[in-house]
Amino acid sequence: MxxxxxxxxxxxxxxxxxxxxxxxxxxxxxxxxxxxxxxxxxxxxxxxxxxxxxxxxxxxxxxxxxxxxxxxxxxxxxxxxxxxxxxxxxxxxxxxxxxxxxxxxxxxxxxxxxxxxxxxxxxxxxxxxxxxxxxxxxxxxxxxxxxxxxxxxxLSLPVGMSVASGLNAVAHCVDSMWSPGSDPIDRTLAAEGIRALAEGLPLVTAGPADLRGRELALYGAYVSAVAFSSAGSGLHHRICHVLGGAYRLPHAQTHAIVLPHVLALNAPYAPEAQARMARAFDAGSALAGLDRLRRAVDAPRALGDVGLRRADVSAAAGLILPVVPPDNPAPVTRAVLERLLTAAWNGDDPA
Known part of the structure; x- marks a missing residue:
């Protein structure tokens, strides 16, 4: 080590x-x-x-x-x-x-x-x-x-925005598992962030005035950000930053929608990180755990619903390709990015 x-x-x-x-x-x-x-x-x-x-x-x-x-x-x-x-x-x-x-x-x-x-x-x-x-x-x-x-x-943050913002925090955790600067401390913090957010966000959805859920989500968001601050930006954040800047998409919702597609792409190429996230979600796989959380909180699912035009998908893939981390777990080509963005635009099942 x-x-x-x-x-x-x-x-x-x-x-x-x-x-x-x-x-x-x-x-x-x-x-x-x-x-x-x-x-x-x-x-x-x-x-x-x-x-x-x-x-x-x-x-x-x-x-x-x-x-x-x-x-x-x-x-x-x-x-x-x-x-x-x-x-x-x-x-x-x-x-x-x-x-x-x-x-x-x-x-x-x-x-x-x-x-x-x-x-x-x-x-x-x-x-x-x-x-x-x-x-x-x-x-x-x-x-x-x-x-x-x-x-x-x-407490005044609407449930829908709480969900999108909380899933943005989960995205910090996921990227921290395999970002260019990721280390064992970052991955430990990221797993704790996933655990807290997976527990807290459903409580927020079920009872928006429940301070316990809000505290867990806020704590999880902090831990996830500390991990991300050290690990740096991975594929997920590179994609979302391009989409946000070029097409003015809402920040949190974009992260919530894109995240499962990036996880589905990378997880098979990063078995140790995948297993760690699965344990944090208390699920059979990281993708299954994230899917269960997204269903529990009724997460947004389609980039087409938040302002991206279908006609923009190919151009967006071209903008993203130059900023893809060279050591991303899965190989990434323009064709891969177009398939990923198309699936996210449609709201397809990431699996």
Whole structure:
């Protein structure tokens, strides 16, 4: 056994109902006196409650999916003009992503308060979109200094969005099993993430107000993101980043739809990872476990339902092929990608 594993420096605070006090304490630890709060209009009420006692410099509400470069530039300019010395992001992956873009340009520290299961808050990965092209990278400056997890903030997240966001977290786990930088620690964390999410997401679906399910899902999302932050982006995320950037597909739903098709492709070529995931799902195979979870939560199934045109499948395969990891477990050609995308577009059985 020989590997190199890097652990990211970050404080994590987990506790339902604790967000206002926890955020205030983390801002104080940073010594910040002029805080920029980033939250979408939909998260404004929660943001107002959480940040009521902070030394605010400005509230910024222009949050857009996939972080267009012009939106990131306006947020950075707003931070400069307000002389902000810290950023607090409240919301899903788009709010966290915008805070990261500001941090990348300015070096300001970020305190992230997630309200979905996106996991971006636990990684040093940033991403912006210029036209139809999505660019991603990794930089230690964008890793939030602290993350405050409060499951009560996810209670207003609709079940459908909770499912899609949670399956996005499962995708972090699956990719972490065979991404280019995957190591035994990443795979252990990913298996724990699958276990927690497979237990928590059905509870959320059956009882949206059940805090136990929400806490399990939030915990699972964090663990999965820590694994992914180290392992890096595999085939699944390369596909979804291209689709999101080029065709403006909704992030979480795209991950939820594509995931079983990538798992069906790679699992036969990675028996050890497949067996580990099967155990985490408590199922006969990884694909059977994922299918059972998807049925339990009524997961979205077809790219055709979320905005991809059938006519775009061939071109999308051509855009994805150059970014396929060279050491992906299964051989990948343009024809393979076209078959995979066609199946995902139709909502076919991945098996």
């Amino acid at each position: 020989r590997f190199v594993h890097e652990t990211r420096p970050q404080r994590v605070r987990f506790g339902s109902g604790t967000a206002p006090d926890a955020v205030a304490e983390e801002v104080e630890r940073l010594g910040a006196h002029r805080v920029m709060v980033i939250a979408s209009p939909a998260a404004r009420d929660a943001a107002d409650r959480i940040t009521a006692g902070l030394p605010l410099a400005l509230r910024h509400h222009e949050v857009v999916m996939h972080v267009p470069t012009e939106v990131a530039a306006r947020a950075h300019q707003a931070a400069v003009e307000a002389r902000a010395d810290a950023v607090v992001s409240i919301g899903g992956g788009s709010a966290t992503g915008l805070a990261k873009a500001v941090a990348l340009a300015s070096g300001l520290p970020v305190v992230a308060v997630p309200t979905t299961y996106a996991g971006s808050e636990a990684t040093a990965v940033w991403g912006t979109t210029d036209g139809s092209r999505k660019t991603t990278g990794s930089d230690p400056r964008v890793l939030p200094r602290a993350v405050v997890y409060d499951a009560e903030l996810t």
